[in-house]
Amino acid sequence: MKKQNLALLVVVRSANKSGMVKTYIRITIDGNETECYLGQIVPKEHWNNDLKRCEETFLEFQTINDQIEDALNEIRAHFIVLSKTNAFLTPEEIKSAYLGSSNSYPGINDQASNNKQSATLLQITDEFIADFEDQVNEGIRSEETLKQWRATRKKIVEFAKFHFRKNDIKLIEIDPSFGECLYRYLTLKRSAFLKDETNKRRSSNLGEAAAKKQIKNIKQLIAIGVDKSIISKNPWEKFKTSGGEKEVHPLELQEVLTIHSKKMPIDRLDEVRDLYIFQCFTGFAYKDLFQLSREHIVYVGLGQEPWLMKERGKTKVTEMVPLLPIALEIIEKYKKHPYCENTGKLLPINSNSNYNGYLKEIATICGINRNLKTHLARHTFADIMLNVCNIPMEDVSKMLGHKSLRTTARYCRVRKERISRNMKAVNELLFDEKGKLKLKRIA
Numbered sequence: 378m379k380k381q382n383l384a385l386l387v388v389v390r391s392a393n394k395s396g397m398v399k400t401y402i403r404i405t406i407d408g409n410e411t412e413c414y415l416g417q418i419v420p421k422e423h424w425n426n427d428l429k430r431c432e433e434t435f436l437e438f439q440t441i442n443d444q445i446e447d448a449l450n451e452i453r454a455h456f457i458v459l460s461k462t463n464a465f466l467t468p469e470e471i472k473s474a475y476l477g478s479s480n481s482y483p484g485i486n487d488q489a490s491n492n493k494q495s496a497t498l499l500q501i502t503d504e505f506i507a508d509f510e511d512q513v514n515e516g517i518r519s520e521e522t523l524k525q526w527r528a529t530r531k532k533i534v535e536f537a538k539f540h541f542r543k544n545d546i547k548l549i550e551i552d553p554s555f556g557e558c559l560y561r562y563l564t565l566k567r568s569a570f571l572k573d574e575t576n577k578r579r580s581s582n583l584g585e586a587a588a589k590k591q592i593k594n595i596k597q598l599i600a601i602g603v604d605k606s607i608i609s610k611n612p613w614e615k616f617k618t619s620g621g622e623k624e625v626h627p628l629e630l631q632e633v634l635t636i637h638s639k640k641m642p643i644d645r646l647d648e649v650r651d652l653y654i655f656q657c658f659t660g661f662a663y664k665d666l667f668q669l670s671r672e673h674i675v676y677v678g679l680g681q682e683p684w685l686m687k688e689r690g691k692t693k694v695t696e697m698v699p700l701l702p703i704a705l706e707i708i709e710k711y712k713k714h715p716y717c718e719n720t721g722k723l724l725p726i727n728s729n730s731n732y733n734g735y736l737k738e739i740a741t742i743c744g745i746n747r748n749l750k751t752h753l754a755r756h757t758f759a760d761i762m763l764n765v766c767n768i769p770m771e772d773v774s775k776m777l778g779h780k781s782l783r784t785t786a787r788y789c790r791v792r793k794e795r796i797s798r799n800m801k802a803v804n805e806l807l808f809d810e811k812g813k814l815k816l817k818r819i820a
Contacts, residue, residue: 381406381466383456385449387429388412392421393514399507400441402448404468406456411468413475415448416500417441418507437499437534440544444500451475496607498537498546501598502530521664521691529594536562539570548602556592556616563588592616625788627760628753632745633657637703639743646742648711648725649735655707655724656754657761659698660777663732663751664690669723674700674708689778696778759789767795 384405389398400415423435430445431438455474459466506526512518537546539562562570563583583591596616602608637654641647656666665687673687683700700708707724711717716725726732729751736749747753759777762768774785809815 381460383453383471385452387415387445387449389419389421389424389426393510395510396421397510398424400445402445402452404452404471406466406468406471409468411472413448413452413472414504414507415445416504416507417444418503437544440499444497448475496548496602498533498548498551498595498598498602499530499544501548501601501605501607502526502533505598505601506530519691519693525590526594529591529598532563532591533595535567535571539566548599548608551599551608551612553612553616556596556613559595560588560592563591625753625756627757627789628657628745628747630761630765632743632747633757633761635743635745636739639739641739641742646735646739649727649732650739651707651710652724652726652732653736653739653749653751653754655704656751657757658701658704659685660755660758660762661685661687661696661698662689662691662755663726663729665696665778666724666751667722667726670721671723673723692778692780694778694780696776698776756788759785760792763789764792764795767798 386403386405388401388403390401392398397418398421400417400419401412402415403410403412417431419431419441420435423432423438424430425432431441435441452471452475456466456471459470459474463470506523509518509523509526513520513523533546534544536559537544540558541550564585565582568582596611596614599608599611599613603611633654636650639650641650652666655661661669668690669685669687673685675684675686676682677684677699683705685698685700685704686695688695711724714725716722727735733750736751740747740749755777759773762773762776763770770782770785770789773789774782777785777788779785779788807814
């Protein structure tokens with residue numbers, strides 16, 4: 378029988394919205410072909426389509442090109458071994474052998490073992506992000522969450538350079554000490570390590586909450602390696618970061634009123650102050666506040682009460698917030714603002730960095746010794762609704778656009794004053810002035 382011919386070609390798919398392309402190997406045998414996803418995601422501008430390799434202009438080019446070369450060599454090896462015992466091979470059989478799902482010839486288990494030995498955390502991460510990106514394009518997952526996973530990937534590369542002195546981490550290199558080392562890097566060592574790095578916009582150490590989020594994400598990625606049988610168990614599944622969950626203390630209502638009533642020296646601070654007050658009485662996060670237009674004002678019920686209703690960008694849950702008079706006043710104030718008229722936006726909002734920068738000035742002017750940030754207003758709204766206005770947590774959760782009450786519970790802690798106020802009402806309902814049960818009245 379005629380000898381079969383194998384041809385391999387590295388190809389990339391068209392770039393997604395972020396300008397990233399996925400790498401594949403096209404396996405062709407005598408005109409029949411299939412494709413195998415390699416797991417790398419490369420910026421389109423750094424891909425050399427003539428050489429079929431990542432260019433040196435990309436920071437991780439060597440790691441990516443080495444992985445491509447290893448994959449090509451492994452596929453050729455599978456073809457050679459399988460050809461000795463099979464007169465006719467299909468591209469799908471070679472692909473299956475490469476992916477470790479074939480046991481049809483001696484030595485395949487050894488080769489599969491080698492694949493597992495060389496599997497890396499970035500390979501798992503890139504494959505996960507690629508799948509997540511497809512879900513974002515289908516409208517199933519959030520673009521904001523995708524950005525967070527890309528940020529996690531950057532942290533993995535950073536830590537690989539810091540701890541392992543290379544651009545990637547083999548899954549078999551991850552041991553029980555990995556979690557503690559990573560946590561210390563993120564919270565204590567990161568700033569110093571990145572101080573001399575180029576093209577780094579931010580090089581600060583992470584706060585405890587941010588570090589925990591990164592560790593949670595990386596745990597999830599390592600768990601995928603366990604599911605794929607690359608490693609037998611997650612070596613730091615039981616790792617817990619030190620300290621409890623950091624509580625965010627909202628602004629007191631009196632502080633909110635001070636900000637509201639203080640006369641600002643210049644217009645830009647006056648606008649930012651109004652936007653912040655608007656957040657404190659609606660609970661909208663910065664991104665959703667930025668996207669608000671008059672179309673999001675909906676009139677509800679027989680009384681035609683004005684509500685703000687918008688699908689939250691992060692959770693895809695609709696926020697539904699009745700507009701209080703103070704929020705309506707702010708909307709009316711900026712109805713004819715040039716920015717709002719030209720863009721169709723509901724309010725004249727700055728970039729997030731400028732917004733937070735101006736808030737520092739406002740805190741100083743108002744004599745408030747707090748680090749005012751846009752997201753603190755969201756916590757403050759939750760606290761006012763729950764503890765001052767006695768709104769049930771389920772209603773607060775819906776207004777905030779949360780998926781679960783667990784998230785809402787982190788935003789608004791039940792204060793002693795609320796418990797005391799509610800127990801006073803219980804006391805008046807159940808007991809008379811002498812402290813005797815009103816048994817007959819209750820019955």
